[in-house]
Amino acid sequence: MKQFNLNFWNIFTSFIALTFSVPIILVFLSLFFGFNDNFDHIVNVVLLEYSLNSLLLVVGVSLIVLFIGVISALLVTTFRFTGSKILEWALILPLAIPPYLLAYVMTEMFEYSGSANSIFRSLNLISEDAALPTIRSLSGAIIVFGIALYPYVYLITRVALMNISKPILESARVLGSNNFKSFTKIVLPLIRPAIFAGLALVCMETLSDFGAVQHFAIPTFTTGIFRTWLGMYDLITAMQLASILLLVICLMIFLERKQRANAEYSLSNDSREDSDLIQLKGIKNFLASFFCLVPVLAGFIIPLSEIISWSVEITNIFSIKFIYASLNTMLLAITAGIITTMLAILFNFNLRISKSKHSKLINDFISMGYGVPGLILAIGITQCLTYFDLILSDIGIIVTGSLFGLIFAYVIKSYALTNNVLESNYKQFSTSIDESARILGASKYTLLGNIHIPLLKTGIFTSVLLVVSEVVKELPATLILRPFNFDTLAVTVYTYASEERIYEAAFPALFIILIGLIPIYFISNMIRSSKGLN
């Protein structure tokens, strides 16, 4: 690795990194503005409740995602059972439904007259005047988050299991280990970093969520921040609360990155093949299929069927509101996708040609934006834009309340996605191609435009699509930063759910799920191709 050089590329990347970090720095700076009465009130009255609820939520969700994610990953990578070929990719499907959407669906289903109660009554499992326990509770939220987020743990654990070298497992057996010892002494320690990396992601998502906990009326850190800002109109105290949450999230990001790095040491090219799977029979076969089917049913098939059943009730399918929201969403998503992808190309290109430690550090640093909760990002960006408009107060309010802030938030949140795609695409072609081009007289710009970009074509397309799917689902930052009267699909669903007009949310929700399936297609392909390569 080379040392830092003062040239255009390094100055440009440093400037972008600084711009990315300004909103976060502003949030942390609030800790030095002094603490007012509102903060004292929050600390004395509600902070304990916020902390306790957030903690219980994280612990409960962690237990559920570990239980479902790890066991299902073990089952599909070790055994062959009825439906296992379909279930191995179907287990990822709940990722297409964001937690807030699942929360709205589950709430409606478990209402007194909801479909869950109706089915139970028709099967005489409960009496006509009885109802199932309400889902709008802390335990309900834990279940909803668990079902929505277990695919993170499932995916990472499954890939780690697939990558355990077959000769290593064979060595353990020949050295006298039975299946149990091989599992506890070899498999489990090897997949542990991957499990923890997945778990850290789940904790981050749970702590960052706003839509689901707000709908369930559970006072957590995010709802507290929202209430302090837009209820008490105290941005500074909201930022101070956000700083505390951000510190916890930073710890999660650190743990996730550290565990992911540890997980890499077990990668192998001699991973297990389909022929190594053990065929299950009888009751074991049934139990394995049942265990893997339940989360797919609960996290995808049932909610999707429920939303489709709502859409049948709606007469005006393509309302003006829906059309506008769809157009707005696509405009934002594609713009953010293009900008983020362009930035990722420039950063990765600079990293490839400069090979400098500094560029690598900057790239890693700005990739951490994915972990910053949308709500906190929105607060930081709002503050940042307000300062900017204050400086230009003679001209008028230019950026506050414009699409600029919203796109800025999306770019920060989704940079890691595009970076991962382009980084792995860049690794697929050798640096000797660059050297040949340079020797033949190509400038850096020609190298980028005429050689790299055509070679990265598929990666660029994938990257834009992934950002689009991420932006379409995003709720808290959109809710806060959107211009007045500018609705997106996520905001439309949120508004309908808040106004108890959930049936009207059916089409925007279906559209969100449909676009949410894009990354699932790519993830499935990626896993399939890595299996094929091995």
Add this chain to the structure above:
Amino acid sequence: MKKNFLNLKNIFYEINSQPILKNINLSINEGEFVSIIGKSGSGKTTLLKIISGLKKQTQGEMLLNDEILSNENIFLEPENRNLGLVVQEKVLFPHLKVLANVEFGISKEANKKEKAIEMLNKFHISSLIEKYPHEISGGEAQRVALARTLVTKPKVLLLDEPFNGLDEELKKDIYPDVKKILNDNKITTIMVSHNTSEVKNLSDRIFNLENGALKEL
């Protein structure tokens, strides 16, 4: 020295009705070093995996010291055969240090550590005990793999091109160590390789595996 210590009788193996091994008969005396050479894909590794129990033959019987390892009705699991297998791939457990790797196969004995260090000493690598597999060289890793297997005192040692990928200088260093330890402990060994000079250096008898059949050279 016991005659016919390991006995393979009429071993057949096929995948999807495609024969890989046909009527393999092999008798090895205790302490003998036998090598099997053959082209890539001739079934050498498959034969070792069948002996170790990682694969089951389609037909035939295998006996070790007159005890049945595997036939039509009996199949002893690999962990219960007390055989050693060293392959060319990286098979050290990446999350365990060198010492823990070598201790892994020693079953509940009090002086596990001493035994592991003693074996590492024989391969002149006791200085590596605190290192992880990714911190040592390929040659060192292969010595650790051999030490890990030999410390379990296997009845038969199976070597699947264990020196493949090591440079000639390194091989010259390792051969005497391996030969001495095998001779001292009278360990019966079967090695598969495609390197004839390596085979000549170490073996008492050499077989060629071609078209699924064994022929003594």
